[in-house]
Amino acid sequence: MKRKITSLFTIATTLIMLTPLSSAAEPDVNLESESGIVIDANTGKVLNETNSKKRMYPASITKIMTAIVAIEKGDLNETVTVSEKARDVIGTRVYLEEGEKVPLKKLIQGTMINSGNDAAIAIAEHVAGSTDQFANLMNTFAEEKIGVTDSHFVNPHGLFDKSHYTTAYDMAKITQYAMNNQVFRDIVSTKKLNWKGKSWETTLYNHNRLLWRYKGANGVKNGWIDQSGHTLVTSAKRGDTELLAVVLKAKGKESSYQDTMNLLDFGFEHYQSQTIPKGKNYRYEDKHFTLTEPFSFTYQKDAPLTKEVTASGWLRISSEGSLINQTKLNDTSQTTSAEQPQAVKHEEKEEQQDNPALGSFLTWFIGLFQ
Structure with missing residues (x-):
């Protein structure tokens, strides 16, 4: 009899463990991107994900990490002297000149709004002494301050290096942390900025077009290189609920936007957050x-x-x-x-x-x- 009771209890316990707490089935979000995730920005709860722990090349969304490290470790009012290395970097720039003197905050704006690789290098050299030392600072900051462990940065701009990688999950957590900083939040929500440099005077328009196209969008950064495809991190707030979506290796810019909107739509349709x-x-x-x-x-x-x-x-x-x-x-x-x-x-x-x-x-x- 005792053996019978024990067997029945084992079966019963197994059934309880396997019985779902809710019968409501959540629909999937079909992505063209290879990896994606949407989380609640307040709690960090993962609402939907696809391959979110897979290591991928981030491209210029790397600059989210660059910006928050610079904001927290640097003095925004300090003047930065632009080096030859910063001036000569390839890719998107804000056309800094060697020897040009620029406030650190303005360089962060140029990095995040116009994705300036030259501004990112100038930031790294000023804050840490060199790009290599700044990359070490990024990695230490990511692991010890934010708590992500599946990313590795070797530069401040995201140009390709096989040892420079992240995951959609890590980028969501990094951005969640960064968006708690008001300076960072203000910069990444800026749609346009008048820019007056030594050799370039223009109006910068934020490369993340969802700031114009998606209701409640308020940040943060997109990127592209051949090896990474299109990458995009976007935040949006409606009422008391704020969400963060990340897509990696999208097939095209419009595909990255659509995947992001699908993730955010899913989150806003099915979830909400509350703060006591x-x-x-x-x-x-x-x-x-x-x-x-x-x-x-x-x-x-x-x-x-x-x-x-x-x-x-x-x-x-x-x-x-x-x-x-x-x-x-x-x-x-x-x-x-x-x-x-x-x-x-x-x-x-x-x-x-x-x-x-x-x-x-x-x-x-x-x-x-x-």
Whole structure:
């Protein structure tokens, strides 16, 4: 009898693990690009992806990394002296002259809006002393500051090198980090900029045409070289929801735009995010808790949400029995607050399962042997 119970319990547990929490099937996003991803910019939740962990050549979206490193490690008001190496680089430029003196912030603008390879080299040499040392700084920054581990940069501009690679997932995380910097955000959302240099005076127009063509688009960078095909990173915000899409090795520029719009459309159609501001108070029986940092979560549209507070002070957000996100609250039971704590549904035991169907199943299962 004991062996029979054990076997049945094993089968039952397996069935529970294999049973989906939601019967709603998410449609696929068909991409022409070899790799692509769309994430929620607030939470980092992956909403849809295709080959997002495959190593690819990034081309000029490399400059997203260049820009955020320069902004955080450099002084935007410092004057940069342009070198011969910067002047002579191939590819897209802002036509800097050797010896020309340019503010660091203006070089970042030229790098991100007009994809200036010469500006990228001038930035790297100024911030780190050389392009090689700057590449080392990029790699250290990416791994230690942002937490991505499947990218390797050898230059600040993205011209081809077989050792210079990234993934769609890594670029999404890098951009998510960068977009939290207001200077970066302002630069990559700039549609046009009057440019007055020593040898070139013009109006720069952002190379990412989705800034004009897609509702809510507010960044960030595109690129192209033969080996990478067309690459594109785009952010867009509608209401409280902001998404980031990355496509790598698209067949053409228009294909990269269409794939990006398909990913963003999918995200906005099926998901939304919500942020609870810090300072919100909760209670569990006679215990009081406070949210010390803004807490964001992403969920499927129209899905019912459940907020639960545990005895030890965890705030958990669930939908239809599936845990979406959770955060630890600060115990303020010994202090008073002007704001009345919010009473929410709470768990009687912290170890209670997130799937409500589990309790009913176990009750039925145990009843078989009573």
